[in-house]
Amino acid sequence: MDRIPILRMGHFLLVTIQVDLYDRLALNLEADLVQMVSKTSAQGVLIDISAVSIVDSFMGRIIGNIASMCKIMDAHTVVVGMQPAVAITLIELGLPLKGVYTALDVQKGMNLLTSMIGSQGEDEDEEEDDFDS
Amino acid sequence: MQVEKDQDVVPFRNRVKEFAVKIKMGLVNQTKLITAASELVRNMLKYANGGEIEIEIISRGRDNGVKLTFKDKGPGILDIKLAMQDGYSTGKSLGLGLPGAKRLVSEFDIKSILGQGTTITVIKWANG
Ligand SMILES: Nc1ncnc2c1ncn2[C@@H]1O[C@H](COP(=O)(O)OP(=O)(O)OP(=O)(O)O)[C@@H](O)[C@H]1O
Ligand SMILES: [Mg+2]
Numbered sequence: 553m554d555r556i557p558i559l560r561m562g563h564f565l566l567v568t569i570q571v572d573l574y575d576r577l578a579l580n581l582e583a584d585l586v587q588m589v590s591k592t593s594a595q596g597v598l599i600d601i602s603a604v605s606i607v608d609s610f611m612g613r614i615i616g617n618i619a620s621m622c623k624i625m626d627a628h629t630v631v632v633g634m635q636p637a638v639a640i641t642l643i644e645l646g647l648p649l650k651g652v653y654t655a656l657d658v659q660k661g662m663n664l665l666t667s668m669i670g671s672q673g674e675d676e677d678e679e680e681d682d683f684d685s
Numbered sequence: 686m687q688v689e690k691d692q693d694v695v696p697f698r699n700r701v702k703e704f705a706v707k708i709k710m711g712l713v714n715q716t717k718l719i720t721a722a723s724e725l726v727r728n729m730l731k732y733a734n735g736g737e738i739e740i741e742i743i744s745r746g747r748d749n750g751v752k753l754t755f756k757d758k759g760p761g762i763l764d765i766k767l768a769m770q771d772g773y774s775t776g777k778s779l780g781l782g783l784p785g786a787k788r789l790v791s792e793f794d795i796k797s798i799l800g801q802g803t804t805i806t807v808i809k810w811a812n813g
Contacts, residue, residue, distance in 0.1 A: 574694060606723060609779055641713070641716045641720045644789055647779070
């Protein structure tokens with residue numbers, strides 16, 4: 553299938569990228585995520601790329617696009633689990649991931665999102681969804 | 686190998702990885718090489734409708750390396766010096782594919798003839 557599943561966890565959406573993205577898949581993900589954010593009014597998007605071994609300018613641009621579109625819809629984007637070799641390579645490539653926050657793992661990413669949202673205004677009944685992966 | 690469509694990018698990257706692993710290239714250098722290769726193959730598809738890529742293992746003294754030759758019969762590049770600059774793009778993009786790829790490899794050579802095509806050769810040494 554040409555789609556990457558998007559999980560809903562409370563106010564957040566979680567996407568785990570398990571395969572090296574080819575173009576069609578990446579573009580579908582971009583479209584699906586934007587649609588999900590607007591449908592669910594999610595306040596944050598977590599993109600787990602711990603299984604991704606190559607991020608080139610194409611994929612970097614997709615991530616950047618997702619972040620800026622989410623921002624327009626008032627949601628934050630956090631990329632989690634970037635492999636060290638990928639991070640080193642991205643710097644040398646010169647790719648600026650503008651407007652994209654990063655965190656070491658999903659849990660830290662959730663904490664970061666929660667703190668970003670918390671500083672914007674209080675939520676009624678915070679729903680805690682536990683999620684182990 | 687022949688490259689003609691977007692779906693060829695991932696299998697090509699996997700081939701490059703096999704060669705890099707064969708000469709025991711470290712993970713960071715592998716990642717740099719594959720990312721550079723990915724940029725160059727994308728350019729080839731975007732600007733020249735694909736082309737031909739050769740993957741070889743070469744050695745220099747004790748060091749081994751992977752050499753990639755990207756050959757296309759596209760429009761060629763008018764001003765190579767300009768194309769090699771960060772931020773230059775005729776494709777409304779970021780313009781960091783060529784300069785970025787050069788930074789990621791050990792050796793980088795580009796030849797282009799207008800109307801005939803472009804040949805780019807890169808080498809990444811296992812320990813370079
Ligand atoms: N194989 C090629 N044939 C013809 N022109 C090319 C080729 N490769 C690159 N170019 C030209 O060189 C320019 C710079 O390429 P570069 O990869 O640096 O940037 P880009 O592809 O435009 O953007 P990015 O790679 O950041 O998405 C391109 O815009 C294009 O005009
Ligand atoms: Mg390019």
